[in-house]
Amino acid sequence: MRKLSVIQIAAGLVFSAGSAGVVAEPQMPYDIYRADLDRIEREYKVDKERCDSLDDNAEDICLAEAKGKEEVAKADLEARYKPSRKARYEVDAAKAEADFRVAKEICDDKDGNAKDVCVEEAKAAKAAAIADAKREY
Template sequence: MKTSHAFLLVGAALAWANSARAQVAPDPKTVYEQAKGTAEVNYKAAKARCDQIAGNPHDLCMAEARVARVRVEEEAEAAYKNTLSAYTQARMRIASANFDRDKVRCAAITGNDRDVCLEQAKATLIAAQADAKADRKSIEARQDAHEDKLAAQYRVAIEKCDAYAGAVKEQCVNAAKTAFRK
């Protein structure tokens, strides 16, 4: 009877260890490479579907497939690099891919409607690029403000330490440096 309980406990421990191992965060490079691979596979499948169509609908289908691939690849690369400039660059490239798609969409239209369509596509591109730049500046400003606040709080903590002397003051200063990573 005792051996069956031991086997159950060992089995439960192994199951728990495997579930804990499965919850470990995946390697960012692996996730990035998988996303690129998935984007390429999806693009090839979409291209095969598009090859069954002729004329402008084929061009539009291909443009849609390129936009989908660019979006997945750029978002994956930005997440892999995890920097503000990478995210901004990804948004710019996605906006450019959307603009290329919109130009293809406008090619099916003639006359003034085509001119209006192209101007709308250009306006959408400019708006997306402006939003990406504005978001970057906003995030940078918030980061600068946060750093300024921490510096001010650090100066206050150091000033409070001036009330002490000797080893107590030294401990206070070291605690402030540790707290504010100085």
């Protein structure tokens, strides 16, 4: 059996860490993180106010979109502030959840069996997106 040198082992570890998705990204400075978080919250308030002019289910859809946009933006900010595989997964999970809530609100415009089918399709799409995220990270 061939013996590996310390240099070969170290080089192998460096290359395997890169291929495993572990990338050493510099952490975002806190002041930039805080400013981005404030911006996201301001944008959410503006989006939410825009929804007030709508009626009935259109308002519900708009609010679901606004909340989803905020949650995805916060998850993405967190992933940039503290990079990790788990943080990137959380971004994808937030996207899946946001898409599901919007789809569910859209389904509310339907009646009976069409609504049931619509909700089941939304659930299936969410489950598929979560499964993809789990496989990726």
